[in-house]
Amino acid sequence: KKEAKRHLYHGCTKFSRFSFVVKLLHLKSSHRITNSAFTDILKLLVEAFPQPNTLPKSYEEAKNLLKELGLGYESIHVCFNNYILFRKQYAKHDNCLVCGMSRWKDPTRKKIPQKVLRHFPLVPRLKRMFLSRKNSRRS
Template identity: 85%
Template structure:
């Protein structure tokens, strides 16, 4: 609740820190801005806004802000053809047991996934939403 009311900088009435970061992350996602470029944008905005400001210093810090408030997500690796999710008994597999496709784009590096599912858990969001009626109407 305190984070939703925290000022972006002294005297800012249009945005709270939380609302501004959420809008920035929405733009990042909508316009497919890479993480590194987003961090550079945050640095530029921090220099442009009056001191002291409460902008996150990096994409990771902005993402963690949402995660701390129960608004994060889980990344789940998926077969490119949507055959299976690479979790539970398939967590350590490199190839899909159904179609045989690799989990990775680059087999040598094994760091770039073919496909990722982002799971936004509903229960924490509902808990957060109904935490307080006052909070619901102030956001």
């Protein structure tokens, strides 16, 4: 609750820090902005907004803000043909056990997965939702 009410900068009434960061991350996602470009945009905004401001200074900091509030996600590598998830017993595998496709775009470098599933765990969201007595009352 405190984070949702935290001002972006002194005198800003249109956005809270949280709402502004969520809108920026939505733009990043919908326009496929790279993490490094997003960090550069944040650095520019930090300089442009009145001081002191509460904007995160990097993509990682913005992502961690959501994670701290229970709104993060888990990235899971997936077989290009959707046969297996590279997690649990398959986490260390580099090729799909069903079709043989490589997990990586460039198998020699092994940095960029071919396909990623973003899993948004339900339990932290439910816990966050029912922290408030108002939300957890029975109807």
